[in-house]
Amino acid sequence: MRIGQAATRARLEASTIRFYESAGVLPAPARNSAGYREYDDVDVELMRFVRRLRALQLPLDDIREVVRLRVSGDAPCQPVRDAITREAHAVDQRIADLTRLRAELRSLQERMDATVDEWPTSCVCHVIDQTT
Amino acid sequence: MRIGQAATRARLEASTIRFYESAGVLPAPARNSAGYREYDDVDVELMRFVRRLRALQLPLDDIREVVRLRVSGDAPCQPVRDAITREAHAVDQRIADLTRLRAELRSLQERMDATVDEWPTSCVCHVIDQTT
DNA sequence: CTTGACCTTCGAGCGACTGGAGGGTTTATC
């Protein structure tokens, strides 16, 4: 099948598949006489695998390595598990950061609302100025 | 003062200040005879204001508008309040997304650990394959 | 006179795509 159908089946954009190929994540497929990429079901399975890892927000560098192992017949389970662990920590960190940020935004909103009557005259955003 | 001292006082990198200028966020300052940028305390205050808004992860597009108002003497409070509200919603959304992602990563970790004894033989990452 | 710290501009690189220009190919329809 050609890239469009592969994209539909793998639930990726054709442009994303080409990008993954250029990034060395997906192997370069065969080409037909017109130069079109030709994929089979195994290729589509691999694309789905990559999509699922990306949905877990694993970086392409990790996925490239995992795909390399999988294509070469090795079991990529340990690297996948390691990548997932790294990502879980990164996600925990991002959530903690964002939670702090949200608290600060909420607090700012409240403080701005409390001084809304002073705005028209001489607001230079003291509230923001008081932030670190 | 020159850009290095302004950067230190505003707690920004000199390269960031130049970038903000090129991005139209900060106004172009005067230059001395050697072509060096010259800043005063008011400029540094504005840099700090921008840094604080960036720390709240407001996009530069919003900050540019807010700075424009502030420099022109208008009170930027309402736009700041609006931008903060938008950002608060975006942060809520990001937290929700990441929380779902974290749950999925945790679940995957557990399921992989539960089948760890099967890995050496024929792991093709069924666990990942079962993900949507 | 030289060293070193500072400054300048310009351009590339990050991550992971996305979209467009400017072409060629295939397929369905008339």
Added chain:
DNA sequence: GATAAACCCTCCAGTCGCTCGAAGGTCAAG
């Protein structure tokens, strides 16, 4: 057999917010 729509190709630019490096100019201290 012509034509139009849908598909494919490559290459390049843009996204966001910086950050770094190259290649050079300026200036004060020793």
